[in-house]
Amino acid sequence: MTSFSNQDIADVLNKVAIVYQLQNENRFKIIAYQQAAEVVSTCTQSIYDLWKEGNMQDINGIGTTIANHLQEYFTNKESSYFWKTIAQVPQSVFLLVNIPGIGPKRAYKLVTHLHLDNPTTALADLQTAIENNEMSQMEGFGEKSQQQLLENLELYTKQSSAEKRMILPFAQKVAHQLLQYLTLHPQVIQCEPLGSLRRHIETIGDIDIVLVADEKYFSTIIDYIAVYPSCLRVDNKGSKKISIIVAPHIRVDIRLTTLKTYGTMLQYFTGSKMHNIRLREYAQKKNLSLSEYGITDKKTGIQHTFEKEELLYSFLKLEYISPLLREGTDEITRAQEHTLPTLVSLKDIRGDLHVHSNFPIQTSHDVGANSFTTLLNKAKQLGYTYIGFTEHNPRSKESANQVISLLQKRRLQAQRELTNTPITYFLGLEVDIRPDGTLALYDEAIEQLDYVIVSIHSSFRMDQKSATARVLKALSYPKVRIFGHPTGRKIGERDGLSLDWKQIFPLCRKRNIALEINAWPQRLDLPDVLVRQAIQAGVRCIINTDTHALIDMDNMHYGITVAQRGWCEKKNIVNTLPENEFRRWILNK
Ligand SMILES: [Zn+2]
Ligand SMILES: [Zn+2]
Incomplete structure (x- = not known):
């Protein structure tokens, strides 16, 4: 089933506005699309869901014409008016307009003159073109503006790779609100962040959460998560896991587990990857194999699960390792020697x-x-x-x-x-x-x-x-x-x-x-x-x-x-x- 996130929709509207600018369309028409894109990207409800429920007229700031085109877009997708409009322009143009100082017309000029047809390599190709002085013949791109363009290009490339992650306090806030919502459910025994959030990494990509409940309540809890007010859409839904996209556009994976295996799950999904690799190597020497389900004795085939992480580490004859030290350096050796630091607090x-x-x-x-x-x-x-x-x-x-x-x-x-x-x-x-x-x-x-x-x-x-x-x-x-x-x-x-x-x-x-x-x-x-x-x-x-x-x-x-x-x-x-x-x-x- 296709679904459209608000960000997807806003991107499409912005692209249409760019095409109109290149075609010298009426200024008010262009502004209407830009405004609609803004409305969509800041809306806390899923526009697509509103449309499915027949409530799209409730959204302020989207005019009738655009609303009609949106309807048609949701139905016809790739053969819609929006797609046909967007296809009139080389796709790299939409990428280049993100570079500071590059409007649609300059982007179009660069793409056509320098043959930046492949969107996946357009930015790198542009950089090479500037460095090889291929722009010297182009009108409006003097030496100074080339230098400026190069600097802005570097800035943009760097920023867009950083943007995929959010700083820790922001992720904590998003997670905290969700955890509060989860604990309101009477059948939820406990929930906690996992992964980089639990290890307090300075920037966070996705948010991972573990939730403890009796297995017979899993499906009602999953339904409850799906209607979380800040949830923009459900990305994926299974019997023990649900992935949702929450506002502004953050992916959250929630794993459900029983109390019996809580410690095992917590340890496994806290990571880091490197820590778990080292831990697995260490366990292998003891003829044990580690997985997200527990520790298996290779000789007897018996699988051990753990209610608490502490029990898992002590089963492995290790001192408990704080999540903040689990980076796969020397923490396992030190835990073996019982010489881990008593961390400042x-x-x-x-x-x-x-x-x-x-x-x-x-x-x-x-x-x-x-x-x-x-x-x-x-x-x-x-x-x-x-x-x-x-x-x-x-x-x-x-x-x-x-x-x-x-x-x-x-x-x-x-x-x-x-x-x-x-x-x-x-x-x-x-x-x-x-x-x-x-x-x-x-x-x-x-x-x-x-x-x-x-x-x-x-x-x-x-x-x-x-x-x-x-x-x-x-x-x-x-x-x-x-x-x-x-x-x-x-x-x-x-x-x-x-x-x-x-x-x-x-x-x-x-x-x-x-x-x-x-x-x-x-x-x-x-x-x-x-x-x-x-x-x-x-x-x-x-x-x-x-x-x-x-x-x-x-x-x-x-x-x-x-x-x-x-x-x-x-x-x-x-x-x-x-x-x-x-x-x-x-x-x-
Ligand atoms: Zn200062
Ligand atoms: Zn200072």
């Missing part, structure tokens, strides 16, 4: 040292939204015993004296606001590392501070050697205690700097500088793999939220999971230290 954290207040410091970056008092009270609420305020450095046009006086004013303001507080506060700054590695702050001004976070906020295009030299220089300044969001990456937006950590770790260790694990969900920087390397090199980390608004202080747990995935124990994280020890570290005394 949120309750171990005693302070947040990267918090931007609203003190007007004349910076060229963003300022925070809240006062010292508000932020400190929040820290108290979170059970912290210390906090550090780190506005961005003042902009470069301020003179040394102006900067010093600003910093003195800030200290006075903090003293006035924060008398008799039970929490210790430190006054630092987040200072830019300039491209040459110097700090964007006068040496005399550094003396006014309790500590410095150095961070890179610009000039990310740099080879590894220069980037490393840049960082090493910055880390040599006095009072530098923290290297903020060290790679500078933004998930789905830009890769971080490539740095030679073999040079950076020893300097951090020597100067007792902490590498930040920035808990901002789009940063999560240092990334987990580097966190593990850092602590193996004897460098400590600090988990900070980089708060700009009060609510950001609640993001600490995202940093915690990065630290956990990086095998950190409490001792590896400086902001777990008691206040007196922490004070000695941050003030470098």
Whole structure:
């Protein structure tokens, strides 16, 4: 049975609008199609289902003509008016219009002139054509616009590969809402996320969920899932599994299991693939075979199933392995030796040292939204015993004296606001590392501070050697205690700097500088793999939220999971230290 997702329909409407633009159709007609596409893609109900139920007239923003064409499209599919319209234009055009700066007419020109007929290779072919200077004869594509096009093309290719995944908090929100709905069903005993979501990977593709119930209720529960209000359509339905597409367009696979096999299922579908491969190899040596249904003794043929994951691991004579460590590195060997780390947890954290207040410091970056008092009270609420305020450095046009006086004013303001507080506060700054590695702050001004976070906020295009030299220089300044969001990456937006950590770790260790694990969900920087390397090199980390608004202080747990995935124990994280020890570290005394 054919089904049409809202996204499919919106794509078709957008394509028709593009064809009309190329054919110089009436402007209002074009706008009507673009608007209809927008309405469809943001609609929370399935347009196709509405049509099947005869309720398409309920949708605002789709005119009669388009509605009629849609009806006909749902019935005639490939022979419909829409398909015939779209077929009038080479299909690569629809791909090229996604590149920033390329409208339908330029896309059409490129496709026809450069013979980009194959949509699957069109983007790569375009890149080759630009690089081979094949566009030099084309009118309207001068050298500068070719360069621009190349840059935009790279940007688009990168972004579209990242777009397929969502950042962790978004996936968690979608999953959380669905889990709430599932647990409302009286026959559902338990449900939990699986896969990358359970392992807290920074970006998530599909969402996987396991649900526990008595087998006799499976079919009623599956029907219940199919009518989940945010479900756009059911993709697949079996007796023990259902796949649905939920708004905005996320695939969710839900597996049903009984309590008896819950642990087996949970372990198997949590992954990672690499972990399960290693586990299977390990089991094979014991003459056992692993599958999603249980562990089979190859000699006797007896299959063991497990209610709890813990029982499965202990059956294999392994220490329980946290899902956050299941990446197929050395966790199985360590579980065998019973030497897995006791992972740091949120309750171990005693302070947040990267918090931007609203003190007007004349910076060229963003300022925070809240006062010292508000932020400190929040820290108290979170059970912290210390906090550090780190506005961005003042902009470069301020003179040394102006900067010093600003910093003195800030200290006075903090003293006035924060008398008799039970929490210790430190006054630092987040200072830019300039491209040459110097700090964007006068040496005399550094003396006014309790500590410095150095961070890179610009000039990310740099080879590894220069980037490393840049960082090493910055880390040599006095009072530098923290290297903020060290790679500078933004998930789905830009890769971080490539740095030679073999040079950076020893300097951090020597100067007792902490590498930040920035808990901002789009940063999560240092990334987990580097966190593990850092602590193996004897460098400590600090988990900070980089708060700009009060609510950001609640993001600490995202940093915690990065630290956990990086095998950190409490001792590896400086902001777990008691206040007196922490004070000695941050003030470098
Ligand atoms: Zn920053
Ligand atoms: Zn910051």
